[in-house]
């Protein structure tokens with residue numbers, strides 16, 4: 001019932017207004033992150049490794065991870081500029097009734113788990129997110145959006161770039177589109193003044209990519225640097241193990257978690273029978289042979 005109560009949250013309103021205002025800054029060290037997926041431990045590892053002036057997140061704050069509120073709280077506390085991701089929109093479309101039904105019908109997912117954990121503050125944060133935002137830094141124009149199309153399409157030509165770009169098209173000014181969604185780090189240069197980039201996912205990789213580190217980008221005075229840092233995956237794996245013992249979550253969702261945060265070689269490995277003892281390596285790797 002608490003989640004159905006609507007009271008104007010002025011802090012959230014001001015935060016949202018600030019997010020969509022065009023901002024111009026000079027001599028900026030920018031942290032670009034995306035696809036956090038309820039993983040604050042990866043964010044903490046980035047924070048221990050890097051410093052920055054502004055942080056910008058390309059969406060997917062929730063789903064496919066166990067700690068949605070901690071992740072959202074990190075973004076609020078760090079005054080991140082953020083846009084909505086497709087997983088955020090999906091979780092916002094859930095309800096307590098749909099989550100209860102999912103559990104009863106044995107199709108409970110991380111999305112349902114995340115919805116159940118979200119407080120009104122968390123829901124307000126997700127509801128306040130714009131689809132895109134623009135800003136200018138060090139003479140470069142940026143436009144940020146979670147994804148290019150409804151699938152995993154990418155911009156391959158200057159014509160496609162110009163058609164997508166919603167701001168002024170000054171050919172002499174460098175323009176950069178920033179996307180998330182694919183979970184793959186890249187910089188795609190269309191010409192010397194026009195590029196799009198993707199900082200990759202803070203949280204997890206695609207099935208063909210076994211790198212378990214948190215991915216991000218640093219842009220300092222316009223210069224782009226790729227970042228990757230190992231983090232403690234054990235707390236996320238422990239939560240998956242707890243769900244495994246409860247037997248309430250879909251098997252495929254748990255297989256994903258053991259691939260993302262454990263040492264499973266694919267996201268469709270058989271689930272471990274028992275993982276009560278999980279030795280930890282120096283970097284938080286999961287050493288249980290059966291997992």
Ligand SMILES: [Fe+2]
Nearest residue numbers: 035060087181
């Ligand atoms: Fe994602």
